[in-house]
Amino acid sequence: MFETVDQIFVIAKQQLLVLLGFAPYWVLQIISSLVNIAGILGVFLTLFALISLFERKILARFQNRYGPNRVGPFGLLQPVADGIKMLIKEDIVPRNSDAVIHFLAPIAMVVPTMLALAVIPYGNGMTPFAIDGGILFFFAVGSATELAVFMAGWASDNKYSMLGAMRAIAQMMSYELPLIIAVLPVVMIVGSLSPDAIVAAQGRYVLGIVPHWFVLTPWGFVGFILFYISALVESNRTPFDLPEGESEIIAGHMIEYSGFKYAIFFMAEYFGMFAISGLAVTLFLGGWHAPLPFLQFIPSYLWFFLKLSVLLFVFIWLRGTLPRIRIDHMMMFAWKFMLPMTFACVIAAAVWHYASGGLYGWFGSLLVLAVAFPLLTLLLKTRQNLSVRTYRYAE
Amino acid sequence: MNSIAFVIIGILTLTGALAAAILPRLIHAALCLVMAFLGIAAFYFLLGAEFVGLAQILVYVGAVAVLIVFTILLTRREQEDVHIPVNWGGVLVGVAVFAALFWALLKTPLPGVQGVEIITVKQIGQVLMADYVWPLEATGVLLTAALIGSLILVLEKKAR
Amino acid sequence: MTLTAYLAVSIALFAIGLIAALSRKHAIFILIGIELMLSAANLNFIAFWRFAPEPHPPTGVIVAIFAIAIAAAEAAIGLALIISAYRHYKTTLVEKMDSLKG
Numbered sequence: 001m002f003e004t005v006d007q008i009f010v011i012a013k014q015q016l017l018v019l020l021g022f023a024p025y026w027v028l029q030i031i032s033s034l035v036n037i038a039g040i041l042g043v044f045l046t047l048f049a050l051i052s053l054f055e056r057k058i059l060a061r062f063q064n065r066y067g068p069n070r071v072g073p074f075g076l077l078q079p080v081a082d083g084i085k086m087l088i089k090e091d092i093v094p095r096n097s098d099a100v101i102h103f104l105a106p107i108a109m110v111v112p113t114m115l116a117l118a119v120i121p122y123g124n125g126m127t128p129f130a131i132d133g134g135i136l137f138f139f140a141v142g143s144a145t146e147l148a149v150f151m152a153g154w155a156s157d158n159k160y161s162m163l164g165a166m167r168a169i170a171q172m173m174s175y176e177l178p179l180i181i182a183v184l185p186v187v188m189i190v191g192s193l194s195p196d197a198i199v200a201a202q203g204r205y206v207l208g209i210v211p212h213w214f215v216l217t218p219w220g221f222v223g224f225i226l227f228y229i230s231a232l233v234e235s236n237r238t239p240f241d242l243p244e245g246e247s248e249i250i251a252g253h254m255i256e257y258s259g260f261k262y263a264i265f266f267m268a269e270y271f272g273m274f275a276i277s278g279l280a281v282t283l284f285l286g287g288w289h290a291p292l293p294f295l296q297f298i299p300s301y302l303w304f305f306l307k308l309s310v311l312l313f314v315f316i317w318l319r320g321t322l323p324r325i326r327i328d329h330m331m332m333f334a335w336k337f338m339l340p341m342t343f344a345c346v347i348a349a350a351v352w353h354y355a356s357g358g359l360y361g362w363f364g365s366l367l368v369l370a371v372a373f374p375l376l377t378l379l380l381k382t383r384q385n386l387s388v389r390t391y392r393y394a395e
Numbered sequence: 396m397n398s399i400a401f402v403i404i405g406i407l408t409l410t411g412a413l414a415a416a417i418l419p420r421l422i423h424a425a426l427c428l429v430m431a432f433l434g435i436a437a438f439y440f441l442l443g444a445e446f447v448g449l450a451q452i453l454v455y456v457g458a459v460a461v462l463i464v465f466t467i468l469l470t471r472r473e474q475e476d477v478h479i480p481v482n483w484g485g486v487l488v489g490v491a492v493f494a495a496l497f498w499a500l501l502k503t504p505l506p507g508v509q510g511v512e513i514i515t516v517k518q519i520g521q522v523l524m525a526d527y528v529w530p531l532e533a534t535g536v537l538l539t540a541a542l543i544g545s546l547i548l549v550l551e552k553k554a555r
Numbered sequence: 556m557t558l559t560a561y562l563a564v565s566i567a568l569f570a571i572g573l574i575a576a577l578s579r580k581h582a583i584f585i586l587i588g589i590e591l592m593l594s595a596a597n598l599n600f601i602a603f604w605r606f607a608p609e610p611h612p613p614t615g616v617i618v619a620i621f622a623i624a625i626a627a628a629e630a631a632i633g634l635a636l637i638i639s640a641y642r643h644y645k646t647t648l649v650e651k652m653d654s655l656k657g
Contacts, residue, residue: 026396098422100423101422101423101426131445132445132446132513132515132516133445133446133449133516136446136449136450136453136516137449139453140449140450140452140453140456140457141452143452143453143456143457143458144452144456144457146457146461147429147456147457147460147461147464150461150464150465151426154422154468162468166465166468169461169465173461191517192516192517193516401560405560405564408564408568409564409567409568409571412567412568412571412572412591413571415571415575415587415591416571416572416574416575416579416584416587416588416591421581421583421584424584424587425583425587428587428590428591431568431591431594432594435568435594435597435598438561438564438598438601439598439601442561442601442602442604442605443605444601444604444605444616444619446616446620447597447601447616447619447620447623450620450623451594451597451623454623454624454626454627455590455594455623455626455627458627459590459626459627459630462630462631462634463583463586463587463630463634465634466583466634466637466638467583469638469641470583470637470638470641470647481578481579482577482578482579482580483578484577484578485573485574485576485577485578485579486574486577486578488573488577489570489571489573489574489577489578490570490574492569492570492573493566493567493569493570493573496566496569496570497563497566500559500562500563500566501559505557505558505559505562505606506558506606506608508606508608509605509606512611514613514616518613519613519616519617519620522613522617523617523620527617530621534621534624534625537624537625537628538624538627538628541628541629541631541632542631544632544635545631545632545634545635546635548632548635548636548638548639549635549638549639551642
């Protein structure tokens, strides 16, 4: 019975295709793809609406106040009100701007993030499009987002906009390297680029009770933290939200966009967050597997969305807690600390693999990481840049 | 089904490439070039070389196109849209080359049987590490040299 | 589709790249033309790999991968050269960079 609940969406889609069995084969293929796409869009648009509300409520609770709680019960209809507001706003296009590029930039921003959502396994046998090089596909469409940021900054014919776009592209390109190299140990150990194979490799339970997730190994833990920090940067979230910092450059490359186009940029940012959190769950946190063997009666897609929600909560938590980082500190951190640390992670994973997972392997990889980390922190020399804090009181 | 996809992707790619070659404004030409690259990546998917298609998107659209766009930004002058006359000799040479090659293509009998299997990343990795390891390492050295070289070219001399 | 169709598209792309490289005066357009020509040649390799008789060696795919890497390196150096030349000549039109003429 638990298998039926687990596979309920797969069985439903198969029944639908059997119902339409009279059509030729290529029509069935197209209908199957369309059902997958409709499923992804339905789930993630709802999740986007809910997250935009919960972010405001959680941030508010961090700041000791209530969030939006007037529109529906507990403010649950606030996204509907926001949507109506965005739709009825006047759509302003600056006179000297490039109208075609101005129109295409939000679309070019949201399409790659939607494409990236298509290769993540959401449950047992529930990957919408299982490509052999799925992880590479994810990063390929992720790098197409930078072009859309440039288009938005250029087409607005505004110096602040252009400056914000260039800073955004510099930041995103610098952190793409640690992002991709942090994934390299996982791909190396599993031996495949397909997300289904990576999830399947984490399905065992060592000693009968401990799951074989990669985050519970030394290189996996460090890799997960590096991947998560790079994910924070790639989706332009605090503490790395310099491109859209409200107090400095007032929305950066999105200044001249109003109404529905701004809502599409907003949606693109959140979809990027979902996609990269989904990838972090797939690569490091065991995908849709349950943490303990006796909890496997809970359906696989519920486990996936539970882990996704935990990661999204940490995104929002960091937004409410940390101040913004300066652009030169950000660049220094990327090139002088994170990139060498990812290489140390690859070496640690290699040591772990060649000792065949024995005790020497665990100890060796821990040693590599424990040597690399203080070495790199000493190289950054941040302590010398901070002076002693002095206080001046009002008389 | 395959033929319809081929025709659509072909029209898209050739339109993008033609627009990239002809349009007077640089930014529009660079963005149409991106469309042409995406069309070529779609051709690679159609031919069954998925890894090459993904590498094309990652490298060309994600890196080369962004580089071109940044360079356009950094080398702009205020009098941007001066109408520069097109060199018609170059166009003539291009059309002549196309005609000659196309005539040679139509005269050549070519096999028409398409293979059916898709090459996997595992196979490419095994071949790269076994037979082609020397070109792989040489390409690594080449990319390092290109990185350091381009940095040195663009670095401004600081006043001593 | 047959091999002839793929090669026809590849030849058309190559010719368009050649037109862009030979008939424009702005240095970046010439680079765009060169990148188009390289992509057309890559398409040629992959098309011939696909239609090869049994056994199916993966040589075409390997050559295409290396060509993509080398094209990226060449684009980076070319653009660095354009920026460096712009700083000296204050223009990117190639007909104005004629100090070595005569």
